Amino acid sequence: MPSTPPEQVPDADAALVHGHQPPSTRVPLSRERIVATAVAFIDAHGLVDLSMRRLGTELGVEAMSLYRYVTGREELLDAVVEHLVTELAQDSEVVREPTHGWQDFTQRLAHGIRRIALAHPNAFPLVASRPGQAPWLRPPLRSLEWVELFLAGLVAEGFTRDGAVAAYRAFTSFLLGHLLLESSQAGADVGPLDVIGDTNADSTAESGAGQDKLAGQHPLLAELRPALSENHAASEFEESLENLLERLQRMR
Amino acid sequence: MPSTPPEQVPDADAALVHGHQPPSTRVPLSRERIVATAVAFIDAHGLVDLSMRRLGTELGVEAMSLYRYVTGREELLDAVVEHLVTELAQDSEVVREPTHGWQDFTQRLAHGIRRIALAHPNAFPLVASRPGQAPWLRPPLRSLEWVELFLAGLVAEGFTRDGAVAAYRAFTSFLLGHLLLESSQAGADVGPLDVIGDTNADSTAESGAGQDKLAGQHPLLAELRPALSENHAASEFEESLENLLERLQRMR
DNA sequence: ACCTGAACACCGTTCAAGT
DNA sequence: ACCTGAACACCGTTCAAGT
Numbered sequence: 001m002p003s004t005p006p007e008q009v010p011d012a013d014a015a016l017v018h019g020h021q022p023p024s025t026r027v028p029l030s031r032e033r034i035v036a037t038a039v040a041f042i043d044a045h046g047l048v049d050l051s052m053r054r055l056g057t058e059l060g061v062e063a064m065s066l067y068r069y070v071t072g073r074e075e076l077l078d079a080v081v082e083h084l085v086t087e088l089a090q091d092s093e094v095v096r097e098p099t100h101g102w103q104d105f106t107q108r109l110a111h112g113i114r115r116i117a118l119a120h121p122n123a124f125p126l127v128a129s130r131p132g133q134a135p136w137l138r139p140p141l142r143s144l145e146w147v148e149l150f151l152a153g154l155v156a157e158g159f160t161r162d163g164a165v166a167a168y169r170a171f172t173s174f175l176l177g178h179l180l181l182e183s184s185q186a187g188a189d190v191g192p193l194d195v196i197g198d199t200n201a202d203s204t205a206e207s208g209a210g211q212d213k214l215a216g217q218h219p220l221l222a223e224l225r226p227a228l229s230e231n232h233a234a235s236e237f238e239e240s241l242e243n244l245l246e247r248l249q250r251m252r
Numbered sequence: 253m254p255s256t257p258p259e260q261v262p263d264a265d266a267a268l269v270h271g272h273q274p275p276s277t278r279v280p281l282s283r284e285r286i287v288a289t290a291v292a293f294i295d296a297h298g299l300v301d302l303s304m305r306r307l308g309t310e311l312g313v314e315a316m317s318l319y320r321y322v323t324g325r326e327e328l329l330d331a332v333v334e335h336l337v338t339e340l341a342q343d344s345e346v347v348r349e350p351t352h353g354w355q356d357f358t359q360r361l362a363h364g365i366r367r368i369a370l371a372h373p374n375a376f377p378l379v380a381s382r383p384g385q386a387p388w389l390r391p392p393l394r395s396l397e398w399v400e401l402f403l404a405g406l407v408a409e410g411f412t413r414d415g416a417v418a419a420y421r422a423f424t425s426f427l428l429g430h431l432l433l434e435s436s437q438a439g440a441d442v443g444p445l446d447v448i449g450d451t452n453a454d455s456t457a458e459s460g461a462g463q464d465k466l467a468g469q470h471p472l473l474a475e476l477r478p479a480l481s482e483n484h485a486a487s488e489f490e491e492s493l494e495n496l497l498e499r500l501q502r503m504r
Numbered sequence: 505a506c507c508t509g510a511a512c513a514c515c516g517t518t519c520a521a522g523t
Numbered sequence: 524a525c526c527t528g529a530a531c532a533c534c535g536t537t538c539a540a541g542t
Contacts, residue, residue, distance in 0.1 A: 028525080052516060064517080065526050073516065128432060129377050135437050136480035148470040155472065165479045169488060177429025180380060185387050218400040220407065227417045228388035236421060243499060280506080304535060316536080317507050325535065508541075515534060522527070 029061060031069040035079045042080065042123045046187075052076075081130050084120060085143045088112050096149055102157035103245050109150065110175060110241055113140055117179040121187030128180050138172040140179060163251045170251075174244050182233045281313060283321040287331045294332065294375045298439075304328075333378050337395045339371075340364050348401055354409035355497050361402065362427060362493055365392055369431040373439030380432050390424040392431060415503045422503075426496050434485045 027033070037059055041050055052073055056063035070076045088094055094112035098105035117124040117140070127140045141147055147168065154164040215222035279285070289311055293302055304325055308315035322328045340346055346364035350357035369376040369392070379392045393399055399420065406416040467474035 051514080053514080062527055063515095064519095064528085067517070068525070125381050129381060129436070131436065134481075136477065138433055139436075144466070144470050144473060148473045151472045151476060161476055162479060165476055168480070169484075170492070173429040173433050173488075173492070175429070176432060177425035177427070180428055180432070181390055181425050184381070184383065184391075214396075218396050220403045221396060221400045224403060224413055224417055225388065227414060228420070229386075232421075236425075240422070240425070243495075247495060303533080305533080314508055315534095316509085316538095319536070320506070506542090508539105510537105510539095512537085513535090516532090518529105518531080520527105520529095523525090 029059065029065060029069060031079070034059065034066060034069055035076070035083045038076060038080050039083055039120065039123060042126075043120055046122050047126065077126060078130060080123060081127050081142060084116055084123060084127055085141075085146065087116050087119075088146060091115065098153045098157050102154055102159070102248075105153050105157070106171065106245065106248070107241065109141075109146075110171070113175055114179055114182075114237060117183045118186060121183040124179065124183040124187075128176055138169070138176075140175050141168075141172055157252075159252050166251050167248045170244060170247060174240060178233075178237055178240060182237070185231065185233065281311065281317060281321060283331070286311065286318060286321055287328070287335045290328060290332050291335055291372065291375060294378075295372055298374050299378065329378060330382060332375060333382050333394060336368055336372060336375060336379055337393075337398065339368050340398060343367065350405045350409050354406055354411070354500075357405050357409075358423065358497065358500070359493065361393075361398075362423070365427055366431055366434075366489065369435045370438060373435040376431065376435040376439075380428055390421070390428075392427050393420075393424055409504075411504050418503050419500045422496060422499060426492060430485075430489055430492060434489070437483065437485065 034055070038050060038055055041055060041058055051063075052066055053063040055076075056066060059066075066076075070079060088109075091112045094108050095105060117127075124140075127142065130139075132139065132142055137144070137147060141150065150168055150171070151164045154167055155161060159167060214225075221228075286307070290302060290307055293307060293310055303315075304318055305315040307328075308318060311318075318328075322331060340361075343364045346360050347357060369379075376392075379394065382391075384391065384394055389396070389399060393402065402420055402423070403416045406419055407413060411419060466477075473480075
């Protein structure tokens, strides 16, 4: 391996970028680029497959280079979580103040977080499971900023301080339960591999002896299996959110 | 290292066990013993520290021996989840049939699962995050048997079949949100290390410049921090469960 | 039948060295 | 200033070999 400088691309790219430059594969590393690539990698291949070494090659660099920008794998994962939460601020449907009432405010926030969960089903479990900076910074609303906005919004709308805190707790646990279930359902095809394949295999292999055994020992399950397999996540989310808002109304 | 047979213990133990035997450290491996030890290890040291090699030495055996009983690390973790769910059946407060009404039945089940989560805060996230055998086997109620019992119980109490399915969905997402938050709060002292230490460090270091910055940028957060830090998990669980039962009542 | 030694491919992370 | 090579300690997993 001669130690040539990084290979130049045919010019086409470089011309588009600027006058002339090292190729786009050679844009310097940065913490932001590393984290964004990590998110994309998790989206594409699942959390399990993400290693410092693979992320390095994904960036056209040796793994050791990453340590200039993140202190280690753990911190990288924390940065991934932060990156995801940051998407909230870029969501134009989400509003930072309850200009149309606290219900509208809360609903927009909930939907914004749901969009993040569904956009990154393989990464969302990180938002749920990473230990937070403080026990009162509860997933999935994990940033100081958004917790402040949430509490301030409710207080501005007439909630007592204790009421706002109680609402924060109810809101987070509602979101966590729903979105974790929904995102795991959405992301099941990539994490442990071949779950999609199994589902199809089921409908052939299982309809043989497997389905019979299910029917024997778990008759109701066998009967309700089609109903259980239907996906009503969206409407359930709306209904539960509605119910939550009624509860919060009572806390006000 | 002479290839002597496994060392005998001083007799005291062996005498208690049977007449005379290889020492208790030499009881043969078994899948059950491996899984139980894995659960204990996770409880004690956290999931991250569990490796096949460490689990081996914990059992007084080389890591390779484990592969006679589990096909790999992934399957071991699945077995851990199964082991935890099995504890439900041994909980004498939990009842398999709604002999005192469906509310009592559902409540006992919820409390039983909560006890498991609180007994194994470091392992419970596995119950939440491991991909299930089927998408309709939702965490944290992950066994065919308990889902069957739940559905059958509600149907026996007058729920329509679709009502029972809807109740199952609402029940699982309620439990998941609450228990994941509660167990992560309970288990924060062991997973990533020194979170307990940080909490104390906070109250000294943070009350300096850190607290001021918090107060400046996030005034409400700074003010409500004590309220947010209080732990009302138990009463919130009861209240939310109560609310859930009312919702289920309406589904009936 | 049950366990192990040796080996393989892969990790995360460090540090001195290269450009 | 930024990246890399080499090295270390540790993984999961396999397979032929030991008892």
